[in-house]
Amino acid sequence: MKHLLKGIAAAGMLMGSTAYADTTLKLVEVITSPERTETLQALVDEYEAANDGVTVEIVSLPWGSAFEKLATMVAGGDVPDIVEMPERWAALYAGSGQLAALDEQVAGWEHGSTLTEKTVQMGTQTGAMHMLPYGFYLRAMFYNKKLLAEAGVETPPATMEEFKAASAAVSELDGKSGYCLRGGPGGLNAWVMMAAAMNGTNEFFTEDGKSRMNEPGSVAGLQFLIDMYQDGNAPKDSVSWGFNEIVAGFYSGTCAFLDQDPDALIAVAERMPAEDFAVVPMPVGPSGKAFPTIGYVGWSMFAASEHKDEAFDLIAHLSSPEANATWTKRVGVIPIHKGADQDPYFQTEQFKGWFDTLNGSQYVPTLMPAYLEQFGYFADSIALDSSQEALLGQRTAQDIADEWADFLTQEYANWKAAQ
Amino acid sequence: MIARATKTVVPRKPRARRSLYLQYLVEPFAYLSPAIVLIGTVILIPLIIGISYSFQSIELLRPFNSGWVGFENYLALWTDKKFWIALENTFFWTFWSVVLQFLLGLGLALLLNTRFWGKRLFQALVFLPWAVPTFLSALTWAWLFNPVIGPLPHWLASLGILSEPDNILGDPELAIWGPILANIWFGVPFFAITLLAALQSIPGELYEAAEIDGASGWQSFCKITLPFLAPMIAITVMLRTIWIANFADLIYVMTGGGPANSTQILSTYIFTTAFRKLDFGYASTIAVALLLILLVYSGIVLWLRKKLIKI
Amino acid sequence: MSAVLRRRPAVAIAKYAALAGYLAFALFPLYWLIKIAITPDALIYTEGTQLLPSSVTFDNFAKVILQTDFMAYFGNSLYVSLGTAAVTTLVAAAAGYAFSRFDFAGKKLLIAVMLITQMFPLLMIIAPIYKIISQMGMLNSLTSLIVVYTAFNIPFATFLMQSFFDGIPKDLEEAAMMDGCSRFQALYKVVFPLTLPGLGATLGFVFTAAWSELLFALMLISKNDAMTFPVGLLTFVSKFSVDWGQMMAAGVLALVPSCLFFIFIQRYLVQGLTSGAVKG
Structure with a gap:
C-alpha cells in the first residue's frame, strides 16, 4: 500500500518536473505578520522578475508555533531552501549541521564589503557564516x-x-x-x-x-x-x-x-x-x-538545498542595501549596511534612544550566549x-x-x- | 433497562442459511473494517513509533545522534521534581474540570429535556461555546481575567471573592482556576448534548408509570433517569477525563504553565520537553507515564460500568 | 415532569432562573469577543472594562472579509469539516453497530486499542505522522487532513454510536428481520430513524472538532491556499503585536457555520421529543 502510494507520488513528481523545468525555491518566513509578508512578497517578486525560470514559494509560519513547525518540517525531510533565522535558533540548526556556510559567497558578493563589522561578526557566531543577518534589535x-x-x-x-x-x-x-x-x-x-x-x-x-x-x-x-x-x-x-x-x-x-x-x-x-x-x-x-542586549535575525540556507546558487542569489537580493532598507523599516530593526543609519527614517526623535545607545561609550551592547x-x-x-x-x-x-x-x-x- | 440487561446475548439467528461462521467472524468485521484500517494506518503505527521514543535518546533535529537507552528515561522520571508537580496539577486540573463540566452538563441536559418557551434558540445558543476554536476561547478568557481589559477581576473583587481586582492568572495559588473555568465553559455543551440525546431515548412510559405509582420527581430521577443514563455517563466521563488530562491548549495559551509551574500539567510539560528542550525521548517517557495512569483509570471506569449496567 | 412544574410555580421560577444562568455563562465571553471585534482599535484599552463601547465600528469585519484570505480559509475549513463529519459518522455508525450487536473475538482488544489512541498526547505522534504523510506526498492537501481527522475522531464517534444502538431494543430489528427484512433493510427502516438523534449528535461533535482543530492543520499545511481557519487565526498573533480587533472579528465569523450547523442538527436532537416517543 505504502509502496504503491510512494510510486504514485514519485510518478507525480516526475510529471511535475517535466511540466515545469524551472527551479522552485522554498523560503520560510517565521516572524510572520500580514504586513511583513506583503513586503517580503514584493521583494521576492523583484527577484523573480530579474531571474527568469526561478519561482519562489513563500511559506509563512505563525510565530507562536514557528519553532515547532520548522523543526518538524526539517525532521520530516521537508527541508526548505532558505529560512528566516532568529539568532536563538541558529546554534541549534548550525550545530546539527543543517545550515550551509555562506562565507565564500558573501566574500564574493558585490555588496559584501559594505556590511558592517557587527553584521559579519554576528553572522559567524556559530563558527562559520551560517546566516546573513538582516537587522539588529537593541534594547x-x-x-x-x-x-x-x-x-x-x-x-x-x-x-x-x-x-x-x-x-x-x-x-x-x-x-x-x-x-x-x-x-x-x-x-x-x-x-x-x-x-x-x-x-x-x-x-x-x-x-x-x-x-x-x-x-x-x-x-x-x-x-x-x-x-x-x-x-x-x-x-x-x-x-x-x-x-x-x-x-x-x-x-x-x-x-x-x-x-x-x-x-x-x-x-x-x-x-x-x-x-x-x-x-x-x-x-x-x-x-x-x-x-543593553542586542539581537539579530537573518537569512540562512539549508545545507540540503538543491539549488544553492539560486538560493544565495535570493538571499543576496533580499540583503542588498535597497532591499534591506525597505525591509528593516517594515520590520523595525537596525540595518546591516554601513551608512544606512543616515536614512532620514532613522533620524526621528523616536530612534534617538537607540542611536544614543549605539553612540554612548557607557552603553555596551550585549550579545546573549545563543551559541x-x-x-x-x-x-x-x-x-x-x-x-x-x-x-x-x-x-x-x-x-x-x-x-x-x-x-x-x-x-x-x-x-x-x-x- | 430490562431489554438492555441482556445486551450481550448473541443475536438470534434470523435466517437458517446464514452460517454461524459468517455471522460471528465475518459480519462484525465487515462493519468494523473501515475503522480498523484507518486507525491502524493513521494512528497505530505513529503511536508505536512515538512510544518507542521513550526507550531512546532522541533529538528531533539530530536523527543520526539517537540510540536505545533502555529504561534510562523512566529512571529519570523518579527524581524529576517537575514531573511530580505536573502530575499533581494534572489530577487537580482534570478532576475539577470533569466534575464541574459533568454536573453542569447534566443539569443543562435535564433542563433541555423539559418544555419551555424559546427552547430551540436557547439550545443553539448554549451549545455555542463548544464550537469556538480552543485557541480563541483561551485568548478570550485570558482577556476577561485581565483587570485592564476584562471585567471579571472587578466583579470578583466587588463580590468579595478577591480582595483586589488582580489577575488570577498571575497568582500561583489561583492561576489554575482560570483555565479550569475556560474549560468548563467550553466543555459543558459536550456533556449536555450527549446526555440529552441519551435522555431522549428513555421511554416516556416509564415516567408515566412512576407518576401513577406516586413517585416524586427526585425518586424517578434516581430510579429511572440515572440508571438509564449510567452507560452514557460512564463513557462520556471516561473519554472526557482522558481528553482533559491530555488537553494542553487552554493552559498553554492562558498561562504557559506558569507562574512558577503552578499550572504546569503533564501535557504542557511534554510540550516543553519535546519542543523546547527537543528531548523527544524524555517527552515520550512522560507521555507513556500519563498513558499508563489513564489506562488504569479507564479500566476502573469500565469495570464500574459493567457492574452498574448489570444491576 | 412538566406536570410537576405546572403545579409548583416556585419550581418553574427556579427553572427559568437556571436557564438564564446557563445562557449568561455561555454567552458572556462570546459577547466580549464581539465587543472587542466592534470596538475601534484606539478604544480597546482605554475602555477595556466598560460593558459597552462608546463607539462602534465594523471596519474589522470589512478588513477580514475583504483584505485577508479568510474567506478562502473558511471554504477550506468547511470542506474539511463537512468531509470529516460525513465520513467519520458513516464509519463510526458501522463500527458502533458492530460493537453493539455482536460478540466476537477481539472485541475487547479493539475497544482497548481505540481507547489507547485517545490517551497518548498527539504531540508525540505528530512527527511520525508528518514523516509518513510527507513520504506519501500528501502534505498541504486537505484530503490528508480529512483522513487524519477521521481516524482520530472514529474512536469517540464509535463509542457514541454504540451507546445509541445499545439504547435501541434489539427486539425491534429482530422482529423486522423475522418478518423477512434483510439486516440492511431492518437497519434502514427500523433502526436508522431511531438513531437520528445519535447521528445528529455525532455529526455535530465531529464537525466542531474538525472545525476548530489546530495542531494537525498547523503541522501538515504550509501553503496559504490550503490553510484552514484556526491556523489563519494564529496569523493575527505576530511576534510584535496582536491584531485583537481583526482576530476577534474573524473569530465571530467562525462561529457562524458552527451555529448554522447546530441549528440544522438540532431538528434531529430534539426529534425524540417532537415525535412523541419520549415525554418531557
Whole structure:
C-alpha cells in the first residue's frame, strides 16, 4: 500500500518536473505578520522578475508555533531552501549541521564589503557564516511622558537608582505601576541586563569557563528586579506577562517604563500619540555602564538545498542595501549596511534612544550566549520557571542564580568541547 | 433497562442459511473494517513509533545522534521534581474540570429535556461555546481575567471573592482556576448534548408509570433517569477525563504553565520537553507515564460500568 | 415532569432562573469577543472594562472579509469539516453497530486499542505522522487532513454510536428481520430513524472538532491556499503585536457555520421529543 502510494507520488513528481523545468525555491518566513509578508512578497517578486525560470514559494509560519513547525518540517525531510533565522535558533540548526556556510559567497558578493563589522561578526557566531543577518534589535527604555509628569518625575532615569525611584513614584498613582515587567515568556533579557549592569560586566563566563551569573553583583541585579516586583513597582500580574502584555500595558498607560527593541516601536506608535512617549538608553549601574542586549535575525540556507546558487542569489537580493532598507523599516530593526543609519527614517526623535545607545561609550551592547545549544531551552523554560518562583518569593535570588550558573557553565563546557 | 440487561446475548439467528461462521467472524468485521484500517494506518503505527521514543535518546533535529537507552528515561522520571508537580496539577486540573463540566452538563441536559418557551434558540445558543476554536476561547478568557481589559477581576473583587481586582492568572495559588473555568465553559455543551440525546431515548412510559405509582420527581430521577443514563455517563466521563488530562491548549495559551509551574500539567510539560528542550525521548517517557495512569483509570471506569449496567 | 412544574410555580421560577444562568455563562465571553471585534482599535484599552463601547465600528469585519484570505480559509475549513463529519459518522455508525450487536473475538482488544489512541498526547505522534504523510506526498492537501481527522475522531464517534444502538431494543430489528427484512433493510427502516438523534449528535461533535482543530492543520499545511481557519487565526498573533480587533472579528465569523450547523442538527436532537416517543 505504502509502496504503491510512494510510486504514485514519485510518478507525480516526475510529471511535475517535466511540466515545469524551472527551479522552485522554498523560503520560510517565521516572524510572520500580514504586513511583513506583503513586503517580503514584493521583494521576492523583484527577484523573480530579474531571474527568469526561478519561482519562489513563500511559506509563512505563525510565530507562536514557528519553532515547532520548522523543526518538524526539517525532521520530516521537508527541508526548505532558505529560512528566516532568529539568532536563538541558529546554534541549534548550525550545530546539527543543517545550515550551509555562506562565507565564500558573501566574500564574493558585490555588496559584501559594505556590511558592517557587527553584521559579519554576528553572522559567524556559530563558527562559520551560517546566516546573513538582516537587522539588529537593541534594547532601550520606553517611557510614558504623561505618567512621569503626573508622578512629578522631571527627567527620565539614567541610572538604576533613578529608575527605581521613578518607578516607585509612578506606582503611587492610583491603578498605575512603574515598570512593565516581563515575568513571563521572553523575560530573560531584562534579568541579564540588570545582572550585568549591577555586576559591571557583560561577560557571561570567566576565562576558566565559569558562568558569572551567580557572582554577587549579578545576584544583586536579579534582586533588583525581584524587589521592583515585590515592592509593588510593577503590576501584580506582570509575573506572567509576555511581549504582548507588556506592550499593551505600556500603551494602555498601565505602567510607565518598558524595555524593548525598536520593533516594539511599530506597535506602540500605532496606538499612542508620538508626543506621549519617548525612548532613552537603558539605565546604568553602579559602574556607570549599562549593557543593553542586542539581537539579530537573518537569512540562512539549508545545507540540503538543491539549488544553492539560486538560493544565495535570493538571499543576496533580499540583503542588498535597497532591499534591506525597505525591509528593516517594515520590520523595525537596525540595518546591516554601513551608512544606512543616515536614512532620514532613522533620524526621528523616536530612534534617538537607540542611536544614543549605539553612540554612548557607557552603553555596551550585549550579545546573549545563543551559541549554546540549549540556550533556547534555558531561556524559555529554566529561566522562565525559576525567575517566576523568585518573583513570587518562593526562592531567593542567590538560589536561582546558582541554578542558572550551573546550567550555563555546563552548557559552555559542552560548547567548548565541540569547538 | 430490562431489554438492555441482556445486551450481550448473541443475536438470534434470523435466517437458517446464514452460517454461524459468517455471522460471528465475518459480519462484525465487515462493519468494523473501515475503522480498523484507518486507525491502524493513521494512528497505530505513529503511536508505536512515538512510544518507542521513550526507550531512546532522541533529538528531533539530530536523527543520526539517537540510540536505545533502555529504561534510562523512566529512571529519570523518579527524581524529576517537575514531573511530580505536573502530575499533581494534572489530577487537580482534570478532576475539577470533569466534575464541574459533568454536573453542569447534566443539569443543562435535564433542563433541555423539559418544555419551555424559546427552547430551540436557547439550545443553539448554549451549545455555542463548544464550537469556538480552543485557541480563541483561551485568548478570550485570558482577556476577561485581565483587570485592564476584562471585567471579571472587578466583579470578583466587588463580590468579595478577591480582595483586589488582580489577575488570577498571575497568582500561583489561583492561576489554575482560570483555565479550569475556560474549560468548563467550553466543555459543558459536550456533556449536555450527549446526555440529552441519551435522555431522549428513555421511554416516556416509564415516567408515566412512576407518576401513577406516586413517585416524586427526585425518586424517578434516581430510579429511572440515572440508571438509564449510567452507560452514557460512564463513557462520556471516561473519554472526557482522558481528553482533559491530555488537553494542553487552554493552559498553554492562558498561562504557559506558569507562574512558577503552578499550572504546569503533564501535557504542557511534554510540550516543553519535546519542543523546547527537543528531548523527544524524555517527552515520550512522560507521555507513556500519563498513558499508563489513564489506562488504569479507564479500566476502573469500565469495570464500574459493567457492574452498574448489570444491576 | 412538566406536570410537576405546572403545579409548583416556585419550581418553574427556579427553572427559568437556571436557564438564564446557563445562557449568561455561555454567552458572556462570546459577547466580549464581539465587543472587542466592534470596538475601534484606539478604544480597546482605554475602555477595556466598560460593558459597552462608546463607539462602534465594523471596519474589522470589512478588513477580514475583504483584505485577508479568510474567506478562502473558511471554504477550506468547511470542506474539511463537512468531509470529516460525513465520513467519520458513516464509519463510526458501522463500527458502533458492530460493537453493539455482536460478540466476537477481539472485541475487547479493539475497544482497548481505540481507547489507547485517545490517551497518548498527539504531540508525540505528530512527527511520525508528518514523516509518513510527507513520504506519501500528501502534505498541504486537505484530503490528508480529512483522513487524519477521521481516524482520530472514529474512536469517540464509535463509542457514541454504540451507546445509541445499545439504547435501541434489539427486539425491534429482530422482529423486522423475522418478518423477512434483510439486516440492511431492518437497519434502514427500523433502526436508522431511531438513531437520528445519535447521528445528529455525532455529526455535530465531529464537525466542531474538525472545525476548530489546530495542531494537525498547523503541522501538515504550509501553503496559504490550503490553510484552514484556526491556523489563519494564529496569523493575527505576530511576534510584535496582536491584531485583537481583526482576530476577534474573524473569530465571530467562525462561529457562524458552527451555529448554522447546530441549528440544522438540532431538528434531529430534539426529534425524540417532537415525535412523541419520549415525554418531557
